[in-house]
Amino acid sequence: MNNERLAFLLERYKSNRITDLELDEFLNYLAGQDEQSLLAAKVMADLQAEPLKGTDLPPHIAQDIMRNILQSEKKVVELLPGKKSYQKRWVWVAAAAIILLIGMVPVLTRLINKNSDGESISSVLNQNYLAKKNTGQQPLTLSLPDGSIVTLQPGAIIRYDQSFGKSGRKTHLTGNASFDVTKNPLLPFYVYNRQVVTKVLGTSFDIISDPNQNNVSVIVKTGKVQVMENASITMDSSKLAVVIVTPNQKAVYSENSRRFETSLVELPLALKEHVAPGNFKEIAAGSLQFEQSSIDQVLVKLAETFGIEVLVENENLNNCLFTGDLNNQDFFTSLKIICLTINASYEVIGTRVLVKGNGCINQTNN
Template identity: 25%
Template sequence: MKYEQYNTIDFIKDEYFIRWVKDPDEQSEKFWKMWIAKHPEKREEVMHARNMIADLGYKHDPKLSEHDYLEMFEGILKKSRQKSVKKPPLNAPVLSRALKVAAVVILALGSVFTLMKLKPEGKPPTITTVFVSKKSPVGQKIITWLDDGTKVHLNAGSDIRYAEKFSDSLRLIHLRGEAYFEVTRDTSRPFVVKTGKVKTTVLGTAFNVKAYPDENKIDVAVAEGKVKVENESSLTTTFQHTITQNQMASFDISNQLATKQEFDPNEVFAWTKGIIHFNGADINEIITTLERWYGVTFVVNRPLNLDKDFTITYENKPLTEILKGLSFAFDFRFEINDKIVTLN
């Protein structure tokens, strides 16, 4: 039977699914995140099964009987049902089948499930939020998936931070640098990206946020759908813009002013396709971009013309070839030693 036809109990029975929950590796993480992204209608069942398995621990104990296994698993099922208020309770026949399935799977793996210690009745359990960080170092770009199926392209020198499990009402991401988000639609849980003083809120869309800490501007550009861009209410001047496809909101950090304008998608989203695009850039902007893109550090030993505007596109070009062209335009000589680029 294909995974598309699985229900919660089927996922609990599946050995590959269990190994992903209890002992994930790079391959299983990539597979299940991509699978959920392609089948968002199965997300609730997958997460329900995952949470049930996660509430159990593997510990070999041959003294426990099948009856013990069933009693322990029944407790977890009850706990899980209390958490999943949107799903109707399991009837007796279904519960019985689930318990038998669980026992067979556990015994086949040579392990048992042991219950987690619960707080005394009447006292709410302590909930600790576990945060996940994803970083794309300079010289690299990565693609990652969130547990809701959202796909994130991280540009060089960028990172995101978010709760391992989103809440029932919000999907919050903290970003430093630049990222392109392909958001899985979920009207009950808005997707919010925070970048310092600016907050971007969406339900389901594709958009780009550029907010490097060493730059004085934050840009939010929409590829499809609609987003709301606003700054923190604590600032002296507040703004709120709703932008749609091929519109961009730009926030100047120094004067706290925001503008809204049209943009060229081929320029703004070029980096997601391995393309560097400069449009009227000066040499400082070019150097900063090349440092992030290729993971190098520039040492400039001579004054360069800061007034010269440079407009060009490079597609998957080696750094040496780019520097040859720039050296003619800006009249410098260059030397590359390991990760140091010296301009003379």
């Protein structure tokens, strides 16, 4: 059975327009070993692409339900009488019908095991979630129970349970938002957004979701975050993509390729310890002022100020001298000034910068 036919029958089944003959065909194919992975992938894709209508459940919960139904096949069939083929039919019909039969969640959760975080889906469903939505046209800043600050962009929704900050700090985000997380090493802070989970101890970062491009970006301002795939999208947690993102870096997760790409942000800001008090964007006076300083010293100081690794392609570049004041310049403007001075160029490679040029011969000895 090809993907197109399976997708057609599944859509007919979901919309309650399937004929008796089509239903027989559908059930017969569901009983086949070769079709199970195709069906699982199709149903999971539907759940991820279009949240369940008529329910307030966050999308990640629907995905977790689906994932755990698939993983629970062996336990389910042990409880069902009859032939093996009919047992398998029941499991996969239930998986396909999850979109229509969301009202049966309390029954389904009795069949569910633990998820990757050690939290049962039934306990998630029984929690009393609080939801905050920005219905205005301007960013909305909220304070969470643990003191963390979240700024929701228009249309964004954040959900968390009433015990937030006591036994855990898990939030579920729909849309775009900025976070300034209160540090608590004992209770990591989690943000679930589409297929991406962001884990932090205490930092500030942005999450931007682009449904048109099927990607999610995590942009770090301060601290360090771990960004990973949501375990609900795979049956093998060992294959989850995970990256570490530091200040002035961003990780973009592609839902199509299931890969992260890390890079520098468009406008890197000086790290907190290198800025003037009360002004996050202004570099502390004198910190980037140089007088006949060797380029290696200049680049080291620039790297420390912005938290970005800067390398030289040619060691002779370190012989060049630089005089100038870069305190009022952003990172990339500073690089351009340096490179113009020593007849060099630079290239951004991932999260690092490579300075290229012929360099200077024994200039430091003259």
